[in-house]
Amino acid sequence: MATTTLRQLNSFDETPASLADATVILIDFQNTYTGGTMELDGYAAAVAEGKKLLEAARAAGATVIHVQDKGYDVDSEGGKIIADVAPIDGELSVIKSVPNAYHNTNLAELVDKAGKKDVILAGFMTNMCVLFTAQGAFLNGHRPTVVAQACATRALPTTAAGQHHIDAQQIHDGALATVTELYGVVVPTVGDLA
Template identity: 55%
Template sequence: MTTTTLRELNGFDQAPAVLADSTLILIDYQNTYTQGVMELDGWREALDAAAELLGRARAAGAKVIHVVNDGGEGTPYDIRAEIGRIHPRVAPVEGEPTVVKGKPDAFLGTGLDRLVEEAGNDTVVLAGFMTHMCVAFTAQGAFLRGSHVTIVADACATRPLRTAAGEVTADQLHRAALVTVHDLYGVVVAEGSQLL
């Protein structure tokens, strides 16, 4: 069964971003998600894809912004401790700012909006951890501020969850989050190589 997305109904652009004309926002690639209680399913493969995407973006001259979540001292999100630091495979280099957030939408209460404006374009490419949480909410935030959003699916990952409503695997949750974004907030591509 084929369905029509809200993006299609509204006549929004269906084309994925062009890296050279975009701002790449890498969300929460913290050690938090590679070990312990918050370890994500498929984080290694997603990190490989993110490192490749980052290399392509830098080569294309794209602006790159890193985002980290700070949960405070003693938490798995403590950015002052090794557990909360950005994984070295995708760590910032000189000239790439890092935004510190405390909410799933990286635009909320941070300077991310200003940094995207200073980059000089309205196109953002998003990738990160976790797909259903900070990636999806930041996509929504970017869409609501008027940006054209593209998410790179294979550079994202999440974890399985169990609730009173039932259990979902990490893959199911990952796909559901991407479909939600695809319906309205942005374009989803399977892998970074699909971006010119």
């Protein structure tokens, strides 16, 4: 059964952002997600796609903002940004304390200062910080595009419908469907950006 999204009902533009006319926000690409309790399913593939996004953004001259969650002590090894997607001189950083990177940070100001309404999002975890930052972007008048394969999450327990857990792919897909419903555009890969 076909479903009409709230975006379609509101006639929102469904054109993905272009690197030349967007700010790229890389969310919580931190080492803590590469092993142990917080290891994400498919994190290595997401980092590889995130690296492609970062390289393409730099080549296009886009403003790049790196976000870190201070809950992982950003100065510790676990809290540091993964080397393949780490910032270089001149790239901006935001430290956040909740899933929405716009909440109680200067992210909105940095995006506004860059002069672009479009933002391109990627990172960890799809169902938490990527989803809530997409919502934050939307609520701040920005136009988010999420690169699906540059995001990852993990399986989670549930008691709904008699299940014991929901696998990571289902959670990832559900979060991206929520973005698509109202907050923004989702593209599979960096190559699918406008």
